[in-house]
Every structure is written in structure tokens, then in C-alpha cells.
Amino acid sequence: MSRIPLRPLARILKARARGENPDAIEAENRARRHEAMADKQRHRAEGRLLVLGLAFFCAFGVIGMRMGTLASSVPEEPRASAVGNPIIGQRSDIVDRNGRILATNLQTHSLYAHPRDMLDPANAAKQLAQIFPELDEAELLKDFQGDRRFLWIRRQISPEQMQAVHDIGSPALLFGPREMRLYPNGPVASHILGGASYGREGVASAEVIGVAGVERQFDSYLRDPANEGAPLQLSLDLTVQAAAEQVLAGGMSIMNAKGAASVLMDIHTGEIISMVSLPDFDPNNRPRVLTTGDQSDSPLFNRAVQGVYELGSVFKIFTTAQAMELGLVNANTMIDTQGPLTWGRFRIRDFHDYGPELSTTDVIVESSNIGTARIAMQIGAERQRAFLGSLGFLEPTPLEMVEAPTGRPLLPPNWSEISTMTISYGHGLSTSPVHLAAGYASLLNGGTRVTPTLLRRTTTEQGPRVVSEAVSAASRSMLRQVVERGTASFAEVEGYAVGGKTGTADKPRAAGGGYYDDKVISTFASVFPANDPQYVLVVTLDEPSENSGAEPRRTAGWTAVPIAAEMIRRTAPLLGLRPQVDRPQPVGVTLTSN
Template identity: 65%
Template sequence: MTRTPLRPLARILKARAQGENPDVIERENLRLRHEQMRDASRTRAEVRLLILGFSFFVAFSAIGIRMGALSASEAAEPRSLASGAEILAQRADITDRNGRVLATNMLTHALYAHPKDMVDPPRVAAELAAIFPELKADDLTRRFTDGRSFIWLRKVLSPEQMQQVHDIGDPGLLFGPREMRLYPNGTLAAHILGGSSFGAEGVHSAEVIGTAGVERAMDARLRDPALVGTPLELSIDLTVQAAVEEILDAGITMMNAKGGAAIIMDVKTGEILSLASLPAFDPNNRPNPVLPKDAEPGDSPLFNRAVQGVYELGSTFKIFAAAQAMELGLVGPDTMVDANAPMQWGKHRIKEFQGKNYGPLLSVTDVMVKSSNVGTAKMALQIGGLRQQAFLKSLGFFEATPVELTEAPGARPLLPARWPEIVTITTSYGHGMSASPLHLATAYATIANGGITVKPTLMKQTGPRPGTRVMREDVADAAVSMLRQVVTRGTASMAEVPGYEVAGKTGTADKPKRTGGYYKDKVINTFASVFPASDPRYVVLVTLDEPVETSGTEPRRTAGWTSVPVAAEITRRIAPLLGIRPMVEAPPADRLTAVRN
């Protein structure tokens, strides 16, 4: 900045020449300089005040906006600033084929404590023990006073319990929001759903992971952030499942059985519309799997008899021998086979039930109707062991079922280490190898599907999936016709449901002992059926563990008296639910029909 001299020489000389006082010029210039300095200072002060005022405005606006946002949001505990992977708490719902909820999420809270922040630990311990009976006041007091800085008290709280804890009023008790898995139907479809638990946990959230059943088998799909909003649709029908479980439970009680299983399967798609295993459990409160040392695996309510239960399935296997023999061209439905009993094979003696003899000759159809062990054995010897194994393998009896349950891969069939001719014989009528009820239902669905294999699934399908043909269509039709005659004039007469053309086969197998051999008075009974026989749509299978029917003078343990009536009632109840109309025979043309206007 250019400064003006206070006593400019030219003005001073001119003022002296005119007789004026030069000091006046100096004072005037000094005054003007001071005024310029004052104006510059005022301008700088005004700019600074403007900037400061704007800064205060921005700061208080930001604080106000943040306070408004906090007041409108739900209160939450502060999160740790430590680095780490975020806990994914959300999980997709599970629904049945009609969109009805089987599993969903519910917002709840966990309870934890900061003992160092507690005002009166003994009082807090006493009041918590009064709210939660499983907590002991003395133990809580010790934990609150031993120097710990953090303690989990409860993983899940009900709203009432949360309010009671809140009323204690101690600053050392804190709540952490989290989602938990809820199964609104209780024990219904428990073995399908399996259950869930908490994985990684924090005070602000917890990871929900599947522990069994579909929840574990499809865990990655249910936890996928991209699919959290899309429910997992199962193939089961909740209404059918409820009816099946109700009837199976009543049947187990009436037949004095330890437990049982039932399966309903669509023969075209392999969809499982119902899969029941009893006794069951509540997945909302999954029990401890520990059993006494002398208990059998099936004694646990967690045991899925339909999938994990690997049993000798008895005479239900006979239809496979007949179907393979027809497929190979060795016999036809009316071919006569040697059924003269007993049959001696080396040191082994093959007998019929109760020492009967259905021989000397029976048609292949009558071998099925009368459930002849000897007739089936003779067909199996014609087939041969290698071809028998290949056929059973094509039906899925040599591998675990591919159903979407975490228990399925561990339930592999029990096969003989060697396959001599005696194994060929015993396997033909369901002894010597063991498989699950689901294996059997899948094989029967293959026969009912015209000889094309189906893959069992618990996922809803849009239509049939391509399978492999393992027998000609005419052979499959003949096999279903034989099964129909087993119901109309054979061992499964109690399975007849008017209007629904039930076709099926009974199987009664002695229960093996752990130490070897078989029980004399304990059996596994199975009835595998399809309906309607003229156009098979569904497989219905019922298995009972140690049933005994006691309405007569002597106890009866065969499947015809135990599993068959239960399966018949299931068919009677579910057929209308599945939209299948009963077939009613038209009256003869020469009969008169009364009509009222």
C-alpha cells in the first residue's frame, strides 16, 4: 500500500509562500490516514463476524438434525469400534407350497450385565433369580463380584421378562436387540424344519444358524443377503402334514407302537407333500439329544424315522423281484412259479408265514397277493445276484437319499458285505439288507411313474423332472395291477378306501437285536401304497415300530393288522385335500333312479 507523506514538500513550500501554517497540512493528512485505517479495520471485523456467524449456524443446524434423527430412532446400545466381521442376523422365511409360514423371524432381546456398573449386586442377583427360576441368586452374586466386566445372562427374553428386568432399575443390566427363529406351528413338521440356534453373538445382534433338517441343509440359501426377502418354498402341504401327523399319532397309540413314520409323495415330481416321524419335538425348544446308554437311536424324539431309520422292510420288496423278472422277460403276471414250501437251500430253510404252503404252483400275481416267500425266492434265483443288485441300485437302494435334509447323507442303506445266492433269496423278500422308508417310497413312486425314476425332494417344483427309465411302462402297469390285487383280495384288504383304488404291499420284518439275531415278539411293519391304481398320483407309506394289535384274543403283529389300517385312514383323509375325487361306479342302465323336483 502506498503511504501519503504527512508533510509533502510541494504543499509545504506553497503554504509558506502563501503565508499559511504548514502544521495544518500535517494534521489534516494524519486525520485522513486514521480514517482509512479505521475503515479497513471495520471491514475486516465485519467479514470475520459474518464467517463466525455462518459457522455457528452450520454447526447448530447439524446438531439439531442429528438430535432429531436420534429422537425418532429406537434406542440402541453403543457398538464396539473394534474391527471385525459383521454378524448377519437376518434369515429368510420358510413356507409350505401354499405360502403358509413354517419358520420366520421375531425381534427379541438378550440380557447381559456389566457388573462393575452395578449399584447393588446382591439385590440384583436376588431379583433376577425371582424372574428366572433357572438362575441361582448365590451363583449370580459370586459372578457379579469376582471382577468380571461382562456376563451373558439370557440369550432370549420375552416382553414380560424384559419389563420385569427393566423394573429392577440397575444400570449394570443391559439389553441387546436380536432376531430369533420362530416356528409358529410348534411340533408340526418338526423333523422337516429341524431347528436353529445362535452362532456368532454380539450385544447388538446374533447370527442365526440351522442345526438340523432343512434349516441346516439349506443354511446358505436362507442366509444369503440377496435372498433374505424371498421365502424358501417347501413342497409339503401344511394341511396334509397336520392330518398325517394326527392320524399317525392316533395309530401309534391304538397299535401300542413305540413310534412310526409316514410319507406322502407325488409320483410325477418326487415332491414330498408330507413327511412325519413320531414321537416329535418342538423346534422352538429343541431338546437335548443325549440318551441313556442302553437306549436305541429311535428312542430320541430328534430321530427322523422316515429318513434316518434304516430297517429291513420285509415283503414290500417282493414287488421289485416280480417287476424285474417281468422286465427281463422271465415271467408274466400269469406265469406259474414253484411256491412249494418249505424251500431248502443248502443249510437254509425258506418258510412261509406261520408255516403255510401256498404251492405247489402260484401265478406271479398270486405270489404277490399271498406274499409267498418261496415264490419270490424262485424268481430271484432266475434273476441272479448281479442283475438283482443292478436293479435295486437303479431304484436308489445303494445310496443315501438326495432329499434336502442334513440327516439324509448319513442314512445309507445297510448292504451285505457279500452277495451269495442266499442273500439274493432273502433280499427278494426284504431281509438281509436295510433301507429307510424314504428309499422305499421313492422306489414305489418309480413303479407308479411308469418305470421312470423320480428324485425325492422337499422343494416345491414347477413340474416333473426328467428321470431314467428302469422298466418298461407295461411292466410298471402290471406291477401296479398286482399291488391293487393285494388290496382287493390279499394281505392288505383293510387298505381299501372306496372310490380311490388303493394298491400296495405289506411288509412285516422281525426287529434285529443289537447283539445279533432277531426278537421273537418285536417287528417293524410297513405298508407301501399308491393311489389311484388306474392313474397313480401319490405314494402313501406308513411304518410302525414294534406295533401290536390287541383287540382280539391273541396279539397280532403283522402289517395287515397294524400299518394298513393307519395308511387307509390317511388316504381317506388326504385324498380330498389333494383334490382327488372318488371314482363312483355308475348304476346299471336298467335301474330306476328316484328324482325329486
């Protein structure tokens, strides 16, 4: 912008030539300069006012939009944000194979105190002790009057307890939101679920972690937010599990047993439909672990998985099956049963005198120790060990539980010929009921290896072959005859062709070696229907005694077999198995053609 001079020389000279006053020219130019400056200031002010007006318009527009959003939203309590990783309180549900809840979450509250804000510590301690009888009034008062700034009182409380604490009226008693693990079915499947407890805790949330069973085995999955709350589906059937527990508990009481276990397994997939261990517990109020004595006496001990026992004559079918697979015998081969069978200082006897010889089938039906031992001698220690290993008897079960690795089979330190003989009829090798169920399933489903699992399977995976289909069918026939005319006659269930084998093993002494004379482990391992196998059921009783007669009866035929029969009678319809009933022949006049 060019600046106009106040006294331009040309105009001054002309003005003087005309006799005019040159100062008028200066005054005129000064006025024009002032007018231009005023116009410039005015335009600048107008621009600033326009910008300021636009800014106010945008601000009020944003405020108006936010007010409209808040007015249309659902009201909720404000939540304080915290720096760092928040405690993940959400935990996925656990459901059975049909989607029914086994474990879920419940919103509750915790109770804590700020002792320094306590107005009347004595009254607060007194009333809290009345609401929570397990709290000590004197101890509470001591804590309230001490130097502590924060004090946990209860990790979780019920709505009724929360209201009662409200009524105390103390500003120092505060509540925090809390999520607790709930098992709505109580003790049902307690050993499988295990239980949960609190990990990291805060006043606004708490971390729920698994402490046993599948809760701990799948803890990372159940707590993973990436799963978006998808439940963990087990292979269990809640209805069958409840029925099995009821039957086994009643049978355990009738048979005066110290403990009991049962395993119901799908013979083709290895899915465990029901697994029971008694005595049991309520995972909502999980008992403490024993610090002294025998851990197997604790209700937390899972007899089906952790308990390893000499299971007795239920092992005989594996011996005959291997011998048939090797071509050493067939179902009709006659076996020398003359006894006793002597090996060094050991003598093997039968429960009854079965005569000089029995067929292979009758060795199983009559449960001859001598006959089974002679067959095992033909097999040999090396081949016997390899066969039992192929059925999973030499390693812990791969079951999806943290307790499974503790159920390691007890093997003889030296697998000698005498070990081969005794193991053939279930002594000298200790395994769990789950091992036995998986072994029977592998042998009787057509001869392919089955891996037990607690997870729902939608497909059947063909395992490696352990015996031929012909040997599998012959083994099922032998087990069916054990029920029809052998030691398991009480296992006959109308409409269901049950096959199985009894086993009664003397219980080893805890100290000093040897076996008890009046304490046994009785077992019945069964398959049903035997003509079209679908399920394997194993029932084991610890120290049973049937006392209805003049003398106590402890054998499996009198103790475990009736319980298994009742369990099959109760659960088979729940599993969708229709009873096969022979149709009566028509009576009366029959129309015939000429």
C-alpha cells in the same frame, strides 16, 4: 503500483525559483500517500467482512435445513455404532408349499448383569430365582459378589419376565435386544425343520444358526442378506403334515408300537408332501442329544430318513418288475412255489402253503417268498444289484437335510445267490422309508427315476427310465389286486383306488445275531389313485402289536395297513383328489323310444 516521491526534484526547483517553500510539496505528497494507504486498508477490510458474512450465512442455512429435516422425520432411539462386521441377526422365514409359516423370527430381549454395579446382590439373586426357577439363588449370589464384570443371566426372556426384572429396580440388571427363532406349529414337521440356536452373541444382537434339519442344511441361505428376507419354500403341505402326524400318532398308540414313520410323496416330481417320524419333539424347546444308549431311542432320531430297516415283502414288486422288464416272466407266468426252498443250510418258507405254483401276479397278491426268490434266481445277483442301484437303494438319499447322509443303506458284504434270494423279498438289505417311497414312485409313475426333495418344485424333470410304461402299469395292477383280494384288504378306501404291498420283517437283534421272534418292522407301501397315480404313501411301524384278539397280531395287514388307509382317507381330499364314486343305476320307469 508506482510510488510517488515525497520531494520530486522538478517541483522543488520550480518552487525555489518562484520563492515558494519546498516543504509544502513534501507535506502534500505525504498526505496523498497516507490517503491511498487508508483506502487500500478499507477495501481489504470490506472484502474480509463480506467473506465472513457469506460463511455465516451458509452455516446458518445448513443448520436450518438440518433442523427442518429432523423436525419432519419419524423419531427413533439413537443406536450406537460399532467398528468391524456387525452380527447378522436377521434370518429368513421357512414356509410350506402354500406360503404358510413353518419357522419365523420373534423380537425379544436378553438379560445380563454388571455385578460391580450391584447395590443389593442378595435381594437381586433372591428375586431372579423366583422369576426364573431354573436359576440357583446361591450360585447367582456367588457370581454377583465375585470379580466378574459381565454375566449372562438368560439368553432370551418373555415380556412378562422382562417386566418382573424391571420391578426389582437394580441398575446392574440390563436388557439387550434379541431375535429368537419361533416355530408357531410346535412339533409339526419338527424333524424336517430341525431347530436353531445362538452362535456369536453380543448385548445388542445375537447370531441365530441352524443346528439340524433344513435349518442347518440351508443355514447360509437363510442368513444371507443378499436374499433380502426371501423365505425358503419347502415342498411340505402344512395341513397334510398335521393330519398325517395326528393319524400316525393315534395309530402308533393303538398298535402299541415303539416308533413310527410315514412318507407321502408326489409320484411325478419327488416332492415330499408330508414326512413324519414318531416320537417327535418341539423345536422351540429342542431336547439334548443322548450321550448314552441307542440314538434311535431319542425323539431327535428321524426314522423316515436316518432309520434303515429290513422292510420285508414291500420289495417283492421290484423283483417281479425287473423280471418283466427283462422278459423273463409276464403277469400270468406260473411260478413254482413248492417249498421249502433250500439253499445250503438256509431254508426259505412261505407264511402259508400256496400250493405247487402261482402266477406272477398271485406271487405278489399272496406275498410268496418262495415264488419271489425263484424269480430272483432267474435275474441273478449282478442284474439285481444294478436294478436296485438304478432306483437309489444303494446310496443315501440326496434329501436336503444334514441327517440324510447318515441314512446309508446296509448292504450284504457278499452279494451272493442267497443274498439275491432274500433281498428279493426284503431281507438282507436295510433301507429307509424315504428310499422305499422314492423307489415306488420311480417304478409306478410310468417308469422314470424320481429324486426325493423337500423343496418346492414348479416343473417336473424327467429322470432316466428304469422300466417301461407297460411294466409300470402291470406293477400298479398287481398292487391294486393286493388291496382288492390280497394281504392289504384293510387299505380299501371308498372313492380312491388304492394299490399297495405289505411287508412284515423280523427285527434283527442288536447283539448276538439272529432275529427276534416277537419284534417286527411292519410296512405298507401304497400308491393312490392306482389307475391314475398321483401320490405314494409309505407307513412303517417299529415293533407294533395289535392286541384286540386272543393273540397279538404283528403283520402289516393288521397294523400298518389300517393306519395308511385312514391317512389316505384324511389327506386325499386335502390334496385336491376327488373321490371316484360309482353312480347308482336309475330305478323306476325308463322312457324308451318306439
